[in-house]
Amino acid sequence: MSVGALKGLASSGQKPITEILHPLSAAEEPLSVTVNVGGDKEAGLTNGTPVETSSPASASSLFNRLQLDDDLEADVRDLYASTETRDLFVTVDDPKKHVSTMETYITYRVSTKTTRIEFDLPEYCVRRRYQDFDWLRIKLEDSQPTHLIPPLPEKFVMKGVVDRFSEEFVETRMKALDKFLKRVADHPVLSFNPHLNAFLSAKDLNKRQGLALLTKVGESVKHVAGGYKLRARPAEFCAMGEYLDTFSQKLGTIDRIAQRILKEQSEYLTELREYGTVYSSWATSEEELQRPLEGVASCVKTCCGALEDQSESMSQDFLPVLREYVLYIESMKNVLRKRDQTQAEYEGRLEAAILRKQEDRTPMPVEVEKCQDKVECFNADLKADWERWQSNKRQDFKQLLTGMADKNINHYEKCQAAWESLITLLQDKQTEDKTSETN
Amino acid sequence: MMMADSGSTEEVAVIGNTDITSAESENNIINTMVERGTALLRKMEINVAEAEKRTGKNTVNMQETYTVYLIETRPAETIPEGAMPAAPDTLWRRYSEFELLRTYLLVTFPYIIIPPLPEKRAEFVWHKLSADNLDPDFVERRRVGLENFLLRVASHPVLSNDQIFFLFLTEEKGWREAVLDTGFQDKVDSRLKSLSAMFRVKNPDKRFTALKQYSDELNTVISQLLRVRARVADRMYGVYKVHGNYGRVFSEWSAIEKEMGDGLQSAGHHMDTYAASIDDILEEEEHYADQLKEYLFYTDAVRSVCRKNELIQYELEMEVQDLAHKKQQKEELLSGTVRIFSLKGMTSKLFGQETQEQRESKVAALDQSIHEGEETVLQKNKECKEFVRSAWEDIERFKEQKDKDLREALISYAIMQISMCKKGIQVWSNAKECFNKM
Numbered sequence: 001m002s003v004g005a006l007k008g009l010a011s012s013g014q015k016p017i018t019e020i021l022h023p024l025s026a027a028e029e030p031l032s033v034t035v036n037v038g039g040d041k042e043a044g045l046t047n048g049t050p051v052e053t054s055s056p057a058s059a060s061s062l063f064n065r066l067q068l069d070d071d072l073e074a075d076v077r078d079l080y081a082s083t084e085t086r087d088l089f090v091t092v093d094d095p096k097k098h099v100s101t102m103e104t105y106i107t108y109r110v111s112t113k114t115t116r117i118e119f120d121l122p123e124y125c126v127r128r129r130y131q132d133f134d135w136l137r138i139k140l141e142d143s144q145p146t147h148l149i150p151p152l153p154e155k156f157v158m159k160g161v162v163d164r165f166s167e168e169f170v171e172t173r174m175k176a177l178d179k180f181l182k183r184v185a186d187h188p189v190l191s192f193n194p195h196l197n198a199f200l201s202a203k204d205l206n207k208r209q210g211l212a213l214l215t216k217v218g219e220s221v222k223h224v225a226g227g228y229k230l231r232a233r234p235a236e237f238c239a240m241g242e243y244l245d246t247f248s249q250k251l252g253t254i255d256r257i258a259q260r261i262l263k264e265q266s267e268y269l270t271e272l273r274e275y276g277t278v279y280s281s282w283a284t285s286e287e288e289l290q291r292p293l294e295g296v297a298s299c300v301k302t303c304c305g306a307l308e309d310q311s312e313s314m315s316q317d318f319l320p321v322l323r324e325y326v327l328y329i330e331s332m333k334n335v336l337r338k339r340d341q342t343q344a345e346y347e348g349r350l351e352a353a354i355l356r357k358q359e360d361r362t363p364m365p366v367e368v369e370k371c372q373d374k375v376e377c378f379n380a381d382l383k384a385d386w387e388r389w390q391s392n393k394r395q396d397f398k399q400l401l402t403g404m405a406d407k408n409i410n411h412y413e414k415c416q417a418a419w420e421s422l423i424t425l426l427q428d429k430q431t432e433d434k435t436s437e438t439n
Numbered sequence: 440m441m442m443a444d445s446g447s448t449e450e451v452a453v454i455g456n457t458d459i460t461s462a463e464s465e466n467n468i469i470n471t472m473v474e475r476g477t478a479l480l481r482k483m484e485i486n487v488a489e490a491e492k493r494t495g496k497n498t499v500n501m502q503e504t505y506t507v508y509l510i511e512t513r514p515a516e517t518i519p520e521g522a523m524p525a526a527p528d529t530l531w532r533r534y535s536e537f538e539l540l541r542t543y544l545l546v547t548f549p550y551i552i553i554p555p556l557p558e559k560r561a562e563f564v565w566h567k568l569s570a571d572n573l574d575p576d577f578v579e580r581r582r583v584g585l586e587n588f589l590l591r592v593a594s595h596p597v598l599s600n601d602q603i604f605f606l607f608l609t610e611e612k613g614w615r616e617a618v619l620d621t622g623f624q625d626k627v628d629s630r631l632k633s634l635s636a637m638f639r640v641k642n643p644d645k646r647f648t649a650l651k652q653y654s655d656e657l658n659t660v661i662s663q664l665l666r667v668r669a670r671v672a673d674r675m676y677g678v679y680k681v682h683g684n685y686g687r688v689f690s691e692w693s694a695i696e697k698e699m700g701d702g703l704q705s706a707g708h709h710m711d712t713y714a715a716s717i718d719d720i721l722e723e724e725e726h727y728a729d730q731l732k733e734y735l736f737y738t739d740a741v742r743s744v745c746r747k748n749e750l751i752q753y754e755l756e757m758e759v760q761d762l763a764h765k766k767q768q769k770e771e772l773l774s775g776t777v778r779i780f781s782l783k784g785m786t787s788k789l790f791g792q793e794t795q796e797q798r799e800s801k802v803a804a805l806d807q808s809i810h811e812g813e814e815t816v817l818q819k820n821k822e823c824k825e826f827v828r829s830a831w832e833d834i835e836r837f838k839e840q841k842d843k844d845l846r847e848a849l850i851s852y853a854i855m856q857i858s859m860c861k862k863g864i865q866v867w868s869n870a871k872e873c874f875n876k877m
Contacts, residue, residue, distance in 0.1 A: 243695055246695050247692070247695060250688055250691060250692040250695075253684075253688045254685070254688055257681065257684045257685055257688065260681050260684075261678060261681050261682065264674065264677040264678045264681055265678055267674050267677075268671070268674035268675055268677070268678055271667060271670045271671045271673075271674050272671055272674075274667050275664075275667045275668060275671050278660065278663050278664045278667055279664070281660060281663075282657075282660040282661075282664065285653060285656045285657065285660070288842040288846075289842055289845055289846065292845075292846055292849050293849070295849075296849055296852070296853070299853070299856075394698060394699055394877065397699070397877065398699075398874055398875065398877045401706070401870075401874040401877070402871050402874045402875060405867045405868070405870050405871035405874060406871065408863065408867040409863075409864050409867045409868060409871070411863075412860040412861075412863040412864045412867070413860070413864060415856065415860045416856075416857055416860035416861065416864070419853045419856045419857045419860070420853075420857060422853050423850060423853050423854065423857075426846060426849060426850050426853070427850065
């Protein structure tokens, strides 16, 4: 993913589409499998769509996919990895600072490339700020309450503690926003949401910003129907809940461990730097040993640099992704709660209806049936999302942890190379001395 | 690039051979000493093989626990294939006896830089290392240090021929008496004087001045290095050990996972391995610290040779001054003028002149004194020159030895670092494999 120059952020301004090179323009074409939706714009809006067709990828096309890729591993079929089945590509990059009389903020370039007919053009390039992403997320949560919406990076940062315009902060945030958008774009239901469409293509989102002022809490209250209480959460959702709790706890522990390691490494670096300078200082009072001692000082310095790089990477790449997953878990828990509420409402209404039926033999009201549909739909969506989430989680953590291992390997390789070249230097000198002795 | 003498045992690691262990590197240093070839080392192999705890009554009749070291000596001959080497001669010595030997050498050979003993108490320790004298690791490192000391003395062109040293290696019982019989303790006082006195030399030897300065600088910088190194070791220990927590949390996490479980669990084991590896790494590094310490203590020996030279120089200057003074006195007596104030001169002025006889006897006494003085000056001059000559010969030898040894030490340190990096790469690669299987 290309990253724009961050130092001295340039002023704002949107380039015409034709002038902008799409970061994904090197992607393979053409896409073989087109998604079978047939302009069904309502698919993403209603809650009543049953399981199989809630996903635009119908059973037959799924089967086709399997036929084509039957020698690929399961995780390659994962939605991130395979490009053959994707028809919507999004990227977030190129942060720029905007200074106006009222405020200063950062915008990011959001580039889209797609063959979907829901979009008027095959390519889009717009600039969006964090507020806009937040708006999108709220809209998605509203319109797709049965689905898990990926999390956004933290909204509020303490002024004075974190520099909102520092290179590191902006880059970390941008990566998280990119991830968010990619996850939405890869979701078989969410990616067809018209709000996403607007987000990706509209020149100006301002008119729709009004709703951004409503908090998430306010929105979710809409779905809590009359304070029904859930009697029992079904076993499988209980298991999900427990898993999420434990997982969240473990991630928290890993976060603390990583932070502790960073702290220890930082103190180690301080001592190591001084250690190197002592060798340099010793070298000044020696003759024969001057070069070897300088060599050691230089090796130590190289090792310091290598460790600095590794620490930076842990703090920039590893920790943010870890924290974002904790947010993701919170989102998932919210969805579980909403599901519980939906079930509670249904059970409440059902009970009331049964009592009334016993009294005056009225047929089952439509609302109760609708509630039942809601619950079934919710459960199905949630289960599908859960599977997808688990699969993505596996990929994400595999990537995260192998990345961490790589950084450590990298660090040691750099150090080893430095020390090995020193030995060559020292041993060459020795044979030099020996041959000159015998001559 | 061929080694000069490929027939004998390799003196140094071959180029690019970074697989040599630091034990082998230490062996190279020993081989170097043997190659130097003193008569003693050509005759016998010397080892400090073991250490043992003993308890006994000390001089004030109190029970004490101390460590004794087993010295093995064996004729240095090539053993035919398949034959067993001859059993070594052995005797036990405790640290205080080593100290006695060293003091004897210091006094008997004041112009030689006497090799130092390993430290009596552990200094420059990082927190996990014990500072306890009876700790087995400390005892072990001291054993190595004592062996090193004996080999250094045995490979010295001058010291190796000393009879007392030979007896130290071969006579367990009668050695103490033999040392005391040499009467070296009488010279101890003069030695103490040279170390602590605050005299000023008029014309200091520039070479010795420079050497003393270098020695002081070296002492400062090695102390600093050892101190910082101990802090570095402490921090490194912390970094590695915290990784052990990953092992635990990965294990707990793997319990709630299905497909990811195995990968996580095994990765966790590798994190435990990583955390545990630091103990061996740092233990090995102590060896490097010991090599530095040896030269730290060597600086004290260098300093004392410089001081001894100053003392001799000072004594010579005093004698010269004294002689000049006496000559002046004689001159005054003969000419009758009193240039130098003396009580005798004043009293004779006040109470009358001396007789001719008195004056003549005084002149004769002075003449005698002058004659003795001239002899003393000649002798002291000779002593001084001889001291400078033999000291400087040893100093050149020492400089060469120091450069060679420290370079070897740096190489062996670099090898340790490479080994540590390789271990790190291995563990993280293993962990990465496990992550990939998640």
